[in-house]
Amino acid sequence: MATSQVIARPYAPPSGVEHVNVRHTERFTVVGNHLSQHPELSLAARGLALHIQSLPPGAKVGIKALAARLPADSEHRIAEALRELEEHGYLKRTRVRSPEGKVYTRTVSYNHPDPAALDKAQTQTVKPRKPRPTPAPSPKPTPAPPPPPSRPAEPAPLPRVPAPTAKKPPRPPLPQPLNPRPQLLHAAALLLVGLQNQDRELVLTEEQIDFLTPGVAAWFERDASPAAVRKALTEDLPRPVRFPAQLLRHRLTVSLPSGRSLPAAYRAVPMQNCDDCDRGFRASEPGRCDDCGSERRSAPSA
Incomplete structure (x- = not known):
């Protein structure tokens, strides 16, 4: 007669949740199951209570501050969750007036709404610890006091430099043509517009071109060719050119050629x-x- 064999039932995983827990050693918050499994609080209120309890003391927990910190929730949903927590004893908000007369909201967060647990927590917080008796120190020979340190010599005061009182001399005016003919001004404006084709950093606005045009026309009156003016304005430029209009104004004023080639009436x-x-x-x-x-x-x- 053959012996019977016991066949083990195949392993079937449970249908419920399985927990994989890692022990936290830093940055964690202890929350009671009375909050996480509260039968009357909504999930939004429970999550908001957990978030508030994880904040450091003094953090802003107003509706707008929480909405800025939690962009996934609207201000209406956050206000409703705060009211739920206040009704079930996890939060307390009171209006307080400061000595300056300013009214602000004082918010107190409770990690346990049970009054008995609150009294116990307050008693444990207020109860002072008995100091441990310290043994009387054995008398030790007092060493001789060290000699007083020599006082370092004070450095001689630095001479005061008087603040400059002289005003800076005014900037010389931009040269102006003696006979501002329309053809002369038009040629000067075209030269200024074309400077950006020679150097990308010499870009001028219409207002700046209108201001600098008489200076270029004054150069043309002194028989300066367009090539000579263009070379004087674009040669050895500083990099980067931060203020092109001021740089061109300076060069047109300082490097203005002499008036030997002017008509006799202006010499x-x-x-x-x-x-x-x-x-x-x-x-x-x-x-x-x-x-x-x-x-x-x-x-x-x-």
Whole structure:
């Protein structure tokens, strides 16, 4: 007769939840099951209570502050959850007036709504610990006091430098053409517009072009060619060019060519030395000054 064999039933995993727990050693919050399994609180209220209990003291827990911290929930849903927690004893909000007269909300979070548990927690918090008796120290020979340290010599006070009182000299004005002809101004404006094709950092606005156009026209009046003006404005530029209009204004003013090529009406009268008294005077040709010339003219009549 064959012996009977016991066949083990195949293993079937349970249909409920399985827990895989890891022990936390930092950044964790202890929450009672009375909160996590509360039969009357909504999931939103339970999650909000857990979030508030995990915050440090002094954190903002107003509706707008929580809505900014929890963007997935609306202000209406957060306000409803706060009311639930307040009704079931997990939260208490009171209006307090400061000595300055400002009214603010004082919020107290409770991790347990049971009054008996609250009294026990307060008793454990208030009850002072008995200090441990410390043994009387054995007398030790007192060493001789060290000599007082020598006081370091105070450094001599630095001489005070007076604040500068002189004002900066005003900036020289932009050169202006003596005869601002429309053709001259148009050519000057075209030159300024074309500077950005030569250097990408020399981009000017319409207002800046209108302001700088007379300066370029003044160069043209002094027989400066467009190539010479373009070279003077774009040669050896600092990098990066942060203020192109101010840089071009400075170069047009400082590097303005002399007026030797201007018409005779606009040329400066040169200095001459008098043939008789050797004094300096302004005249287009060498000769005598006005005093010597008048004396020589009056001499034959005398």
